[in-house]
Amino acid sequence: MAGKGYTRNGLRQIVPKVKETLLNADGEGATIDVLGEIREIERGLSALRTGTQVEFDSQQHGDVWKIVVPSPNKRTYNTPKIIRSFATAMNTNSWQAFIALWRADVVRLEWQYTKLINMAQKHDVTLATAQHEITEGDEAHIGVFPGKGYPTYEEVD
Numbered sequence: 001m002a003g004k005g006y007t008r009n010g011l012r013q014i015v016p017k018v019k020e021t022l023l024n025a026d027g028e029g030a031t032i033d034v035l036g037e038i039r040e041i042e043r044g045l046s047a048l049r050t051g052t053q054v055e056f057d058s059q060q061h062g063d064v065w066k067i068v069v070p071s072p073n074k075r076t077y078n079t080p081k082i083i084r085s086f087a088t089a090m091n092t093n094s095w096q097a098f099i100a101l102w103r104a105d106v107v108r109l110e111w112q113y114t115k116l117i118n119m120a121q122k123h124d125v126t127l128a129t130a131q132h133e134i135t136e137g138d139e140a141h142i143g144v145f146p147g148k149g150y151p152t153y154e155e156v157d
Helices: 008-012 014-023 028-053 079-090 094-103 113-122
Strands: 065-068 073-077 142-146 152-155
Touching: 008 014, 014 028, 079 094
Parallel strands: none
Antiparallel strands: 065 152, 073 142
């Protein structure tokens, strides 16, 4: 026969009870064992929460908590077009423009958005932005589109 599980109040008592268990551990070895058990419980709870929360959309809520799923922007870059634009602005070839961008830490193996924008302003380069992922042959320099962030939870007002 399966149990009913925890009530909301019972869930809120987990951390204080685990803290009490930790404080009452007899010696270093027992403390380490309790810490290991805590970590295993954290992993299990995280997997349970992560697997379940994908079923809900942002702003859905219960009586106390609501789920908030951020949508951070993602960016893609049309690297050849960006480099050609800087080469033209700097009156040099693409390789020299790339080296200048690399030395300014604008580009690594990935573009650095804020530094790219600062460099563009410094050299009066206009960068076109598209609202989609950049693909080969795209006219835009940068693609900005919504991603899906890691959900958080806020108390309902």
